[in-house]
Amino acid sequence: MLATISIAFAGCTVGPNYHQPKVEVGRHYGELPDGTNTNTKFSRANESSPDSQWWRRFNDAELDRLIVAALHQNYDLQVAAERIREARCQRSIIAADLFPNIDANGGYLRARGSKNVQLKLGSGGSGGDPPADPPGDPPAQGGGGSGVSSGGGAGASSQAGANPFANTLTPFGLGGLPGVSSSLYQIGFDSTWELDVFGGNRRRLQAAAADLSAAVESLHDVTVSLMAEVAMDYLQLRGTQQRLAIARKNLAAEKETLELTESRASSGLTSQADVTRAAAQVAITSATIPPLETSARRSVHALSTLLSREPTALAKELSVEQPLPVVPPDVPVGLPSELLKRRPDIRRAEREIAAATARVGSAKADLFPKFALTGSAGLDSTSPGNLFNWESRYFLISPTVTWRIFDAGRIVSNIALQKANERESVVQYRNTILTALREVEDALVAYAQEQEHRESLKRAVAQTEDSLHLVQQQYEHGLTTFLDVLDAQRNVLTLEDQLAQSNQAVTTDLVALYKALGGGWQNPK
Numbered sequence: 001m002l003a004t005i006s007i008a009f010a011g012c013t014v015g016p017n018y019h020q021p022k023v024e025v026g027r028h029y030g031e032l033p034d035g036t037n038t039n040t041k042f043s044r045a046n047e048s049s050p051d052s053q054w055w056r057r058f059n060d061a062e063l064d065r066l067i068v069a070a071l072h073q074n075y076d077l078q079v080a081a082e083r084i085r086e087a088r089c090q091r092s093i094i095a096a097d098l099f100p101n102i103d104a105n106g107g108y109l110r111a112r113g114s115k116n117v118q119l120k121l122g123s124g125g126s127g128g129d130p131p132a133d134p135p136g137d138p139p140a141q142g143g144g145g146s147g148v149s150s151g152g153g154a155g156a157s158s159q160a161g162a163n164p165f166a167n168t169l170t171p172f173g174l175g176g177l178p179g180v181s182s183s184l185y186q187i188g189f190d191s192t193w194e195l196d197v198f199g200g201n202r203r204r205l206q207a208a209a210a211d212l213s214a215a216v217e218s219l220h221d222v223t224v225s226l227m228a229e230v231a232m233d234y235l236q237l238r239g240t241q242q243r244l245a246i247a248r249k250n251l252a253a254e255k256e257t258l259e260l261t262e263s264r265a266s267s268g269l270t271s272q273a274d275v276t277r278a279a280a281q282v283a284i285t286s287a288t289i290p291p292l293e294t295s296a297r298r299s300v301h302a303l304s305t306l307l308s309r310e311p312t313a314l315a316k317e318l319s320v321e322q323p324l325p326v327v328p329p330d331v332p333v334g335l336p337s338e339l340l341k342r343r344p345d346i347r348r349a350e351r352e353i354a355a356a357t358a359r360v361g362s363a364k365a366d367l368f369p370k371f372a373l374t375g376s377a378g379l380d381s382t383s384p385g386n387l388f389n390w391e392s393r394y395f396l397i398s399p400t401v402t403w404r405i406f407d408a409g410r411i412v413s414n415i416a417l418q419k420a421n422e423r424e425s426v427v428q429y430r431n432t433i434l435t436a437l438r439e440v441e442d443a444l445v446a447y448a449q450e451q452e453h454r455e456s457l458k459r460a461v462a463q464t465e466d467s468l469h470l471v472q473q474q475y476e477h478g479l480t481t482f483l484d485v486l487d488a489q490r491n492v493l494t495l496e497d498q499l500a501q502s503n504q505a506v507t508t509d510l511v512a513l514y515k516a517l518g519g520g521w522q523n524p525k
Contacts, residue, residue, distance in 0.1 A: 015365070016357055018353070021350075021353065023433055025437065028336070030441060042448070042451045042452075043510070045330070048334070058231075058327070066234055081219060084215045091208035094201065094204050097204070101191065102189060102191045107186055108183070111184075113172055113178045185387045200366065203361035207358035208355075211351075214351040214352050217351060229306060235325070235504060237303070240292055240296040244289065244321070246493075257472075261274050269478075270482065327510055342517065342518040345436070346518075353422065353429055356421045363414045367411055369402060373400075374399075375397045376394075379393055379394070436516065439516035440513070443512045444513060447506070447509040447513050453505075457495060464491045464495050467491070468488040472485060472488075
């Protein structure tokens with residue numbers, strides 16, 4: 001019967017049905033190279049489908065290990081996973097509202113009415129004490145024990161053994177019939193079922209299912225961000241180590257220059273002022289090392305925290321200087337239309353629209369009446385020996401209809417609220433797409449331009465190194481001043497440091513591009 005009723009009302013669902021908004025995007029990324037530049041020194045982007053495990057294209061075993069460890073240990077991922085479980089449980093709770101609730105109960109009641117309660121029977125009768133109790137047990141009382149329904153014991157009600165009339169004043173008093181002692185044994189079942197005639201609960205279930213999907217996409221989004229953050233911190237560490245190596249190399253060269261200048265000054269070949277300038281240059285270069293060491297240690301602390309470990313846990317294994325990974329020769333970025341399916345934040349925003357749409361239907365269902373079935377069935381007897389006899393049975397079936405006719409506009413306002421939430425989620429969805437496209441375009445241009453910047457710095461470093469060697473030779477032969485040597489040294493140090501920063505920027509820009517493309521989780525087929 002219940003299944004028949006459910007099927008009969010299954011197609012009656014108020015509110016709008018969800019349709020995914022249509023969004024038009026370009027066929028190609030505007031900042032994607034057009035192929036006219038044939039410079040093979042650059043890593044170039046193309047329209048091939050992106051690789052979900054993009055970090056492996058760096059061919060760095062340490063980076064691979066760190067990312068895999070973060071995926072298994074990171075606390076943010078664990079929190080996102082728990083939120084999925086919460087959303088799944090919430091969906092199950094809402095789904096349970098589509099089915100009837102059934103309670104089992106049983107109890108025993110012992111009651112005795114007060115003899116001092118006087119009842120007037122008939123118009124001419126006078127009150128008086130009722131007759132004395134007959135010997136033996138009182139006669140059986142069916143229909144749920146109506147003869148003791150005003151008693152104060154347990155077992156006379158279907159509500160877990162509580163007497164519904166226990167605190168109700170009746171002509172019989174709180175103990176039942178005056179001077180009558182009685183017992184009642186009862187077992188039975190109660191059932192309540194709100195029929196989802198207009199689909200309010202089904203819309204709530206649809207919203208909960210969409211919320212669950214959104215929680216899954218949030219986990220994917222956290223995964224993408226986590227892997228990008230691990231890679232960026234790791235590349236920043238290696239880039240800082242490279243800058244430290246350059247600073248220490250230049251410091252060693254400047255100390256040699258200082259020793260040479262001191263030797264020449266002691267021989268009268270140069271002035272003490274040149275010695276002072278050389279010492280000052282050594283001090284300036286030395287001052288650049290502590291901030292770089294601080295930056296390197298902070299990167300180690302960040303990586304350790306991302307792996308849910310103590311901040312210094314990775315200090316020993318990451319303290320050994322390693323070169324920056326080499327960027328791959330090509331970078332597949334796909335098409336803008338693929339981005340809508342690949343970016344987890346876009347997929348989450350779309351699911352949030354579905355949830356908001358379903359909540360509009362749930363709110364509209366409150367405009368209509370609610371139908372419910374209430375039923376009870378069980379066994380009543382004043383004697384435990386007769387409790388399981390067929391004649392002890394009782395049942396109750398009570399269909400009800402409830403329709404709120406006045407609520408000061410609460411339902412209408414709630415519908416308007418849910419519609420506003422739906423419109424907001426649509427706008428947020430479109431804004432998320434636009435932001436994603438901008439991030440990809442920004443990353444493409446940054447990656448391409450930084451490679452050109454790096455090539456220019458490479459040429460500048462080579463030229464300044466040649467200039468430094470020439471100036472040093474001229475200074476040794478007395479053909480130039482020591483100031484020219486110091487200027488050449490400063491230029492070399494500055495440009496080499498800028499080149500190291502550019503190398504780091506190229507790799508981190510590539511990571512930013514992979515992140516903007518939504519890489520890092522397996523796109524479902």
